[in-house]
Amino acid sequence: MRVVVALGGNALLKRGEPMTADVQRRNIRIAAEAMAPVAREHQLVISHGNGPQVGLLALQGAAYRPDEAYPLDVLGAETEGMIGYMIEQELGNLLPFEVPFATLLTMVEVDGDDPAFNDPTKFVGPVYGAAEAERIAAEKGWVFKPDGASWRRVVPSPAPKRIFEIRPIRWLLDQGTIVICAGGGGIPTMYQPALHQPGKERTLVGVEAVIDKDLCSELLARELGADLLIMATDAEAVFLGWGTPDARAIHRASPEAMGRHTFPAGSMGPKVDAACRFATATGRTAAIGALADIPAIV
Secondary structure, eight states: OEEEEEEOGGGTOOTTSOOOHHHHHHHHHHHHHHHHHHHHHSEEEEEEOOHHHHHHHHHHHHHHOGGGOOOHHHHHHHHHHHHHHHHHHHHHTTSOTTOOEEEOOOEEEOOTTOGGGGSOOEEEEEEEOHHHHHHHHHHHOOEEEEETTEEEEEEOOOOOOEETTHHHHHHHHHTTOEEEOSGGGOEEEEEEEOSSOTTOOEEEEEOSOOOOHHHHHHHHHHHTTOSEEEEEESSSSEEETTTSTTOEEEOSOOHHHHTTSOOOTTTHHHHHHHHHHHHHHHSOEEEEEEGGGHHHHO
């Protein structure tokens, strides 16, 4: 089969853990152990989250020169290289030497008129107390929203329209390569009218946003003709009544049945939305489950 695995943020950094390279590598090693059995038997494409990493790089850039901080599209590209490198290395240590890997910087087109730009919702970076979040918001002009009992920075999260590197991804898969791509939802880009460039109608530019990783992974899986889309998270399943004594796991459901329920926008909602989109468009299976259960899900 052709399998797309979207690694949730828990595969890289768990809530409350220090954002160090050693911690990330340890978590990626655990993820690699779950994906190695799949890679031995199937074509594998891996995408991943990058919220904590983008937030950390933004803080580092602001500490260096606050008035010239790097934009989010550039930071997204940096995280794709950093995280892809670690995944390649840790998964490669578990597979035969002959298995080829490729990490692709992946540009994804968004619409400049997407309403998401007027309502930032995507969490990035570490968690803060209320007072510290208020101070940073005043200093940097960032927007913060509550994330559980803490506060985190939020940025626009426009919908993905097109994956520019889809052709080389297909080619690499046909050559037996394990491909790591569309990390963090891809590098957000959009077309704008070309100024002072005779003969050219438009140019591609970066966007100050973070695309939802699950929605981009769904688009990726659909355009690759994947047989299975897996969104790995820190929950064993999607639950109804999560956090209550009556909580129950959904083991199998149709998109229509899932559409009758509401799930949290900041966590499980995008995963359920992506799963429903993929199943509806392709008639194939999308799964949401725990990282350790990936081989069993397949």
